[in-house]
Amino acid sequence: MRLFFGGKSEKEVLIKTAELIQLLCSACEIFDEAIKKGDKNLMSEIYVIEKKGDEIRREIASKIYEGAFLPYLRPNIYKMAEMIDSIIDKLEDAALSFSKIKREDLLKIIKNEIEIISELNIKMCHILSKSFTICFLKGGDLRETIILIRVLEKRVDDLKHSILDKIMREDVKFWEGIVLLKFIEQLVEISDLIEDVADIIQLLNLSL
């Protein structure tokens, strides 16, 4: 642990945040498995993880409220935890939308792209975890992990166009289209949010 965080409360906050990132990794892995197996029941595990994520975020908030970290660091430390939790929320939304999709034939058309995005999300979560470790626990240069997150985010963004291009050729009813579009947007937004958290980590690294 870096010298700046010698206090007990600070250590607890960092351990809880690392736990939150691990929860995010698990949620992404379950989501990936559910997508690949086409098992909508597996998504219920993500709802459990989302509740656990909320709990951890609240614990982090109370530790900060008790006085963990110097005042100038507190907003970004909490924002980081809040954003990681919001990614888990987004994954839950995507899981819910996925379970509402009735048109299996449409899913089949975009299956390859969805699987690639899901795999990229897992990779990005693990790189985020690595960034967090470098920033708060081990110390070191964050640049490579941040670049990698940006490169992978761009790949996800490009895939969105590919998915929309394929879907727009199909005959889709209004509500079917809405559900599918929501699912795609939620899935794609996960990588955006991971990139935002990486930016906050980089900002915090600069402030330390």
Added chain:
Amino acid sequence: MRAKMSAEEVMNKRIESIKPDASVLDAIERITTLRIRSLVVEPDEDDVYGVVTVRDIVFKCLAKRLDPKQVKVKDISTKPIVCVEKSMPLEHVLNLMEKFNIARVFVKDRNKVVGVISLMDAMTAFLMHRVK
């Protein structure tokens, strides 16, 4: 350490393809919509995959003042594509790319193209390997 990475680990599984009889304008439309640089040309009666790149479109069609609506993709595509087995080490793949001065190689599993490795993919893979 880098030799341990295989083509399968590095490849991008996103393969966008186009029919050989499609027009160059169709290819331009797909390339710009999907924000990519090349399209795999599906096998014709000769059962061989091809590739059409932005470079092919510009030099073999547009720069020659040919009508992209009239020219077919198969007339400007490169055939056959350079393919490697998915188990091939990345080091060998890069040697191949350097030797033939090509920006991408395709990865096949038996006779099916299952991925593509561009220089950007190789760069990402090296970075990924470093941060592991």
